[in-house]
Amino acid sequence: MSANTIQSSRTPLVVLKPPSGWAHINLAEMWHFRDLLYTFAYRDVKLRYRQTALGAIWVLLQPLMAAGIMSFVFGKVAGLKSPNGIPYFAFAFAGQLGWNLFSSIFTRANSSLLQNAQLVSKVYFPRMLMPLSTVCSACIDFLISLGMMVAMMFAYHIAPHANVLLLPLWVACFAMLALGAGFVTSALMVSYRDVQYVVPVLVNFLMFASPVAYSLQQVHEKVLHHSLSATSYIFYTINPLSGLLEGLRWSLLGTGTLALGQALYSVAWCAFVFFAGALAFRRMEAKFADVI
Numbered sequence: 412m413s414a415n416t417i418q419s420s421r422t423p424l425v426v427l428k429p430p431s432g433w434a435h436i437n438l439a440e441m442w443h444f445r446d447l448l449y450t451f452a453y454r455d456v457k458l459r460y461r462q463t464a465l466g467a468i469w470v471l472l473q474p475l476m477a478a479g480i481m482s483f484v485f486g487k488v489a490g491l492k493s494p495n496g497i498p499y500f501a502f503a504f505a506g507q508l509g510w511n512l513f514s515s516i517f518t519r520a521n522s523s524l525l526q527n528a529q530l531v532s533k534v535y536f537p538r539m540l541m542p543l544s545t546v547c548s549a550c551i552d553f554l555i556s557l558g559m560m561v562a563m564m565f566a567y568h569i570a571p572h573a574n575v576l577l578l579p580l581w582v583a584c585f586a587m588l589a590l591g592a593g594f595v596t597s598a599l600m601v602s603y604r605d606v607q608y609v610v611p612v613l614v615n616f617l618m619f620a621s622p623v624a625y626s627l628q629q630v631h632e633k634v635l636h637h638s639l640s641a642t643s644y645i646f647y648t649i650n651p652l653s654g655l656l657e658g659l660r661w662s663l664l665g666t667g668t669l670a671l672g673q674a675l676y677s678v679a680w681c682a683f684v685f686f687a688g689a690l691a692f693r694r695m696e697a698k699f700a701d702v703i
Contacts, residue, residue, distance in 0.1 A: 436689050437537070447536055447540055451540060456548045470552045474504060474559075478624075481503045482500045497567070501567055502660065505560060505660045505664055506656055507624075508557060508560060509656050510623045514614055516546055517590075518610065519548070522607065523544070539689065542692075549586075564663070576662075577662050580658075581655055591683075591687060593688070594691060595688045598692045599695075601702055602698070623656060630644055631644060651677040654674050657674075
């Protein structure tokens with residue numbers, strides 16, 4: 412027997428078969444391809460602000476400008492007051508931290524498969540790595556903006572609370588909710604390009620339908636004063652982003668009292684959306700290479 416024959420007989424044989432039905436999430440395979448996940452994440456971070464005049468400064472300018480506009484519209488024009496006497500700009504900026512984390516992961520995960528169509532159609536790897544790789548750059552942006560939030564709290568003499576220990580929980584929930592939604596939309600976009608036009612509209616709608624620059628308590632007060640319908644308030648309460656935004660501001664600024672029931676509701680919904688989205692992604696994954 413020749414050396415080549417011996418060598419070939421020792422080479423492990425891997426047979427690739429498309430999953431049928433509702434395939435499970437293969438964590439062992441994901442771990443095996445972890446180096447590829449790191450490579451995708453590094454590439455995303457490296458290309459994030461390439462050939463831009465201001466570079467990573469945009470990470471700070473975007474939430475600062477958005478918080479400034481919202482504090483003017485809601486704080487000055489609408490006359491809303493931030494709780495506990497906190498400056499409205501800091502209150503709005505804290506909300507922007509959570510919203511930007513969610514929207515960044517969602518929008519990047521949503522287009523991740525189409526942007527890497529050449530790889531998807533020619534090379535085998537767990538396709539779920541594409542949406543997952545977008546989390547790294549979004550979290551780096553969040554950390555940079557969080558540094559600005561800390562500086563702002565120092566400038567406004569806002570003392571940190573023990574509530575800040577729950578900050579990682581809210582960050583994880585924002586990421587899970589965004590990834591779950593991104594799994595579904597990215598998989599659908601492979602077959603239906605219309606999704607790429609629907610998602611920006613959905614994101615804009617969610618931003619104004621979530622208490623980013625105002626609190627849920629202020630929405631409740633509007634209902635009590637009959638300036639807002641009770642149906643609108645119900646929508647806010649069932650929106651999982653409401654509990655996450657309230658929890659994030661509670662952890663950073665110590666605003667109000669955290670509603671435990673609503674917080675648990677939001678956390679449960681984030682876990683459900685993440686796992687349901689991952690299973691739906693796996694269900695549609697078999698046809699990606701054929702139709703992309």
